[in-house]
Amino acid sequence: MADRRIRVLVAKPGLDGHDRGAKIIARALRDAGMEVIYTGLRQTPEAIVTAALQEDVDAIGISILSGAHNTIVPRITELMRAQGLAGVLLLVGGIIPDEDIASLKKAGVNEVFQPGASTQEIIDYIRSHVRRATATETK
Amino acid sequence: MSKGNRAGIDLETRKLKSPERRPSEAAIRWERDTLTPSLEKSPERRNSFTSLSGAPVERLYTPADLAEFDYARDLADPGEFPFTRGIHRTMYRGRTWTMRQFAGFGTPEDTNRRLHYLLKQGQTGLSIAFDLPTLMGYDSDHPLAEGEVGKCGVAVSSLADMETLLAGLPLEQVTTSMTINSPAAMIWAMYLVAGQKNGADWKKISGTTQNDILKEYIAQKEYIFPPRPSMRLVVDTITFGAREVPRWNPISISGYHIREAGSTAVQELAFTLRDGIEYVEWVVRTGMDVDEFAPRLSFFFNAHNDLFEEIAKYRAARKIWARVMRERFGAENPRSWLCRFHTQTAGCSLTAQQPYNNVIRTTIQALAAVLGGTQSLHTNSLDEAWALPTEQAVTLALRTQQVLAHETGLVNTVDPLAGSYFVEKLTLDTERACYEYFDKIDALGGMVAAIERGYPQKEIHDAAYAYQQAVERGERIIVGVNEFVSEEKHPIEILVIDENVARRQLQKLADLRESRDNARVQSALAALASAAGTEQNLMPYILESVRAYATVGEMCDVLRGVFGTYEEPAFR
Numbered sequence: 012m013a014d015r016r017i018r019v020l021v022a023k024p025g026l027d028g029h030d031r032g033a034k035i036i037a038r039a040l041r042d043a044g045m046e047v048i049y050t051g052l053r054q055t056p057e058a059i060v061t062a063a064l065q066e067d068v069d070a071i072g073i074s075i076l077s078g079a080h081n082t083i084v085p086r087i088t089e090l091m092r093a094q095g096l097a098g099v100l101l102l103v104g105g106i107i108p109d110e111d112i113a114s115l116k117k118a119g120v121n122e123v124f125q126p127g128a129s130t131q132e133i134i135d136y137i138r139s140h141v142r143r144a145t146a147t148e149t150k
Numbered sequence: 151m152s153k154g155n156r157a158g159i160d161l162e163t164r165k166l167k168s169p170e171r172r173p174s175e176a177a178i179r180w181e182r183d184t185l186t187p188s189l190e191k192s193p194e195r196r197n198s199f200t201s202l203s204g205a206p207v208e209r210l211y212t213p214a215d216l217a218e219f220d221y222a223r224d225l226a227d228p229g230e231f232p233f234t235r236g237i238h239r240t241m242y243r244g245r246t247w248t249m250r251q252f253a254g255f256g257t258p259e260d261t262n263r264r265l266h267y268l269l270k271q272g273q274t275g276l277s278i279a280f281d282l283p284t285l286m287g288y289d290s291d292h293p294l295a296e297g298e299v300g301k302c303g304v305a306v307s308s309l310a311d312m313e314t315l316l317a318g319l320p321l322e323q324v325t326t327s328m329t330i331n332s333p334a335a336m337i338w339a340m341y342l343v344a345g346q347k348n349g350a351d352w353k354k355i356s357g358t359t360q361n362d363i364l365k366e367y368i369a370q371k372e373y374i375f376p377p378r379p380s381m382r383l384v385v386d387t388i389t390f391g392a393r394e395v396p397r398w399n400p401i402s403i404s405g406y407h408i409r410e411a412g413s414t415a416v417q418e419l420a421f422t423l424r425d426g427i428e429y430v431e432w433v434v435r436t437g438m439d440v441d442e443f444a445p446r447l448s449f450f451f452n453a454h455n456d457l458f459e460e461i462a463k464y465r466a467a468r469k470i471w472a473r474v475m476r477e478r479f480g481a482e483n484p485r486s487w488l489c490r491f492h493t494q495t496a497g498c499s500l501t502a503q504q505p506y507n508n509v510i511r512t513t514i515q516a517l518a519a520v521l522g523g524t525q526s527l528h529t530n531s532l533d534e535a536w537a538l539p540t541e542q543a544v545t546l547a548l549r550t551q552q553v554l555a556h557e558t559g560l561v562n563t564v565d566p567l568a569g570s571y572f573v574e575k576l577t578l579d580t581e582r583a584c585y586e587y588f589d590k591i592d593a594l595g596g597m598v599a600a601i602e603r604g605y606p607q608k609e610i611h612d613a614a615y616a617y618q619q620a621v622e623r624g625e626r627i628i629v630g631v632n633e634f635v636s637e638e639k640h641p642i643e644i645l646v647i648d649e650n651v652a653r654r655q656l657q658k659l660a661d662l663r664e665s666r667d668n669a670r671v672q673s674a675l676a677a678l679a680s681a682a683g684t685e686q687n688l689m690p691y692i693l694e695s696v697r698a699y700a701t702v703g704e705m706c707d708v709l710r711g712v713f714g715t716y717e718e719p720a721f722r
Binding site for chain 2: 025026027028029030031034035038039049051052053055077078079081082083106108125126127129130131
């Protein structure tokens, strides 16, 4: 596979509709040369993981502001493992209190970005952590 | 006064008026002899200065900026058309603004306790926040509600929950604001029935339902049905309210969420007022006289960090709305001309880092709202970048308002900034920019049509992205985030909603579904379904369903069946 661009699924699970952050991230990743698929609002964990599989993405970015992350995120990681997506990078952004970070990481989240994180930090993180196999192919 | 036209008022004459400055001889001399040598010695920090929204701000404002300014036309005395200086003659000398802290979390019992607490602390109005399942028309036991029950507001699925929520509150004495949009008709019906059961007279109770669906499509995205049937529900509540609950504000036309989504101040104002125009057009089309309902339309604005930009926004809002109502719609009742508004300080300005800084931000934003002549105010709590506020944090936020009202002298005179060259010029510029947006939206066929094409959504997204980039380039400083950062953490207490809330709600709902008269529920819902397919006002059908203890989810499901649901297309 020659020169494949990093593919990222940006998803917004749960009932919350505040998509300012998700859309800014999507646009910043696109401007950084990545291919971004934005799921739109109110996606179930099942729909997100199915989309990740179909779109063959290297990373999934989940935006949650409503406090529902402890319910939603473990379900996503479980489905990712069941679908053989354990190698796909999983990032969570939004209002995530410090004390929840450890349990989210234990469930399989690679990194959590809290309020105030810059889009550049997120871009850098994805570039340096995306699945080695894919990254070396592009070199 | 120029004639009204479709696009907006005074627009033709305004366009002809050049906003260019004509500096006086003295000003030219000052620039040459005083300013230039001084700039050579100590240059300014930047080449250009802009407002928080990115609008250029000049070094100095002088009478030259107000060459076209006319006191009677542009300001007039308070309580007089076009109300730039305020809707009341004496403003806060008569009565200070209503201090109305938004509250809602957990079970109806939890929120009922918080509301009683806030009244005891001297709060003068109530404001209820609902959880996401309720906002989206799902009951607490719906699969999509899992993990969200009671988290962002109080869970209310049926009249039984509303009765608990309002227990012991003096509904004829306090005004209650409810932040509910897609299922506003159902939640309002619950409030009305619960009030009636407590002996409150519909002719006497007063309050506000947010009920502004257009800004949901534009910004907050808590929609259920497609725009047009949603508009019909809004119209039904406005006309029902005008006849049956005459002191209720059936809608709070909201810029708050538009701003939170990242718009500029001008976009907030223009899209909000253009939404207002859209609602008026839709109601007038049903045959109701504009003066029969317009006096009860109310507005809701954001208060962000740029003090003067915000003050100009509120002043321009009153002036534009007065002209729109009088000249575009021919309203004759002076009460129809009034832009009465609630203000909330900007949640999006709060930082998770160094949370105590948020108290300062909120204070300055509240100052803008008061100097702008708001009717009521919510001040955010310092912990709200993390969670719903604790009781301690919300008390401090309320105290902020009480200090402003009672210790600072702000309330002693009406519209104290009038006549400031800068503030008056900003007010004029804001007004002009707002009419330009009206023109664009009118050309697209109105706000519903503009939303269907993604126009306001895209304008806001572009502004939000530009702002984020400016922050990341360090052109905008956010204290504690991209400058003056400290490693030291200042831990604050955070309100946690435990999962017992959901468990208790599910149990209550299961009991209700068993104990109520289900035959009555079914027949009420069937009547609602068939009325939804006609052009009848749906409020009587919703009220009957509520009385039968049908749930918000059941009523919304009926309407989902008739109206369909909405998903936002991908706008590029």
